[in-house]
Amino acid sequence: MFKFFLIKLAQLVPTFIGVTIVAFAFIRLLPGDPILLMAGERGISAERYAQLESQMGFDRSLVVQYLDFLKGLLHGDLGNSLVTHAPVMDEFMSRFPATLELSLFALAFAVIIGLPAGVLAAVKRGKTLDHTIMGVSLTGYSMPIFWWGLLLIMLFSSTLGWTPVSGRISYMYFIEPVTGFMTIDSLIAGDWGAFLSALHYLILPSIVLGTIPLAVIARQTRSSMLEVLGEDYVRTARAKGLSNFRVIMVHTLRNALISVVTVIGLQVGLLLAGAILTETIFSWPGIGKWMIDAISRRDYPSVQGGLVLIAFIVMIVNLLVDLAYGVINPRIRH
């Protein structure tokens, strides 16, 4: 198992190098210039421009700049933001918990609803319930996030007044950040009111962000379950006189989970991408909103650093998914 882990880890190295190249090149391929953007409408003299350019290191060749970026990366240094001059790593880490908290709640929402829905649809294959579940999930999958988010805000926040429109917690509470997770920090502070408020603020963004993963998980679970239900060993399980529940939840689901876990892992990348839109809609102070701001200001270090970190997280999640296969399926472990 440990060897398996090391092999998987080694396979990540070339991927990671590729990611750094893409992240480095991507922001520089965009039209626009950070110095001109900083100068604004008044413009800037050629001497001052050259001075700033050399100060920021943009006068060097791209290869040298890239190698410099790599060197910093190996030391855990992603450079400083051109706008705030704070280290990119600090900027990222201070916002990342908000995104992670939102993503985890969205994923939990997607799995808790999507998995049983998929199992139910497979068991009731061809019946009304199956068609209903699959129809609803197709609708969810096809819905643009920003539109869906606005619809929910209009219904639940504006019209019904059940949920807050934006933010992470009510202004009535101030919670000292320890982990950066509002829910955990409020529990650490022992403030139940704040905890409930944090949950309250999480509901709508989690639903919006979790809708597409939910649909994907439900559909994948259904098709995977249907495939496994036709396997010989499921017939064996029935021939043993086991209850229907046990046949489905133990013998079928366990095998069906292998492909579902893959899809759940892939959703993490999607969640971080989706978080950019969701965070913008709900003014959620996470990395999504931060990245959008950084891109519009052509803040090269922030964008390339942010991209590399997000890619790194996605890669780690996929590594965990690979390890999860081994736990679920003994054929992969050995």
Added chain:
Amino acid sequence: MALLDIEGLSVRFKTSSGLFAAVEGVDINVDRGEVWSIVGESGSGKSVSMLATMGLLPWTAQVTADKMAFDGQDLQQLSSRQRRRIVGGEMSMIFQEPMSSLNPCFTVGTQIDEMIKQHLGGTRRERHERALDLLAQVGIPDPARRIKAYPHQMSGGMSQRVMIAMAISCNPRLLIADEPTTALDVTIQAQILELLLRLQEDTGMALILITHDMGVVAETAKHVVVQYAGRQVEKQDVKSLFANPRHPYTEALLSALPERAGDQDRLPTIPGVVPGQHDRPSGCLFNPRCRYATEHCREVEPVPAAGDPARTLCHYPLEDGISPSPAAAGVARDNPQSSPHREVRP
């Protein structure tokens, strides 16, 4: 009272082009400790009729029977909970593909234990001991190590032994073996058959062996049901079946045995294949492949003659290897069954 008493069993599958009768009019009455065999080519509905008995068919199947009783209990009337107590416990089944019949996610021990827990109960320790005993009983070397193995770590023969251990774990009174050796090497086939017969003798359970191999039938069964295209065409005890096949299909199956082909250069075969859903002929289902078929056979569906103990589904049942059919005169000359070579006998 028979242990398994089935009369007029029919299975129809819902398909896009209407109902397809996969099995029709099958009768089986197995007494305690008897060994039965169901023979027929692929597509004869052998497995389907037994899966129907076990209640293992998919939801698209409609199972009907005039009578379907196990040890006096009407299987059709039982609730699914009551039926599950019989299935696996008193009546168990092993399948054709041992490698895919075991769940790849669980160890052999877990899968046997699950069955014992379901029907016999007992403490974890007792169940573990019993599983070890069973593995030894089916001839698995080093049971203490094998019990922790996953299915993919075992060969097909080993997997089938595990399936057998699992199937007999709750002392069933009836074991149904659905072509248990088809997927295995020839050398292993004989071992598995021997094992099944030894276990049958030791425990006194009844055994139904589904096969397409007449050689296997000769070696094992006491009673034989011959099925063709979902119909039961003949039912006899094995001695009289081999000596006096009543249905032309049985005769043709027997003549395809190398041992009975005698000194002919070529082994006789049955031309054509079992008709499927869309190409079922009118009249007798076997008529396109039957050497004795007449115009009457092509038009009228046969019914078993009253007073025929073999319940032969034929207009012209064979008498001592000779067909009374008017079409028989032309083929009598090269009829291999009329030759004196009959080495294969039960």
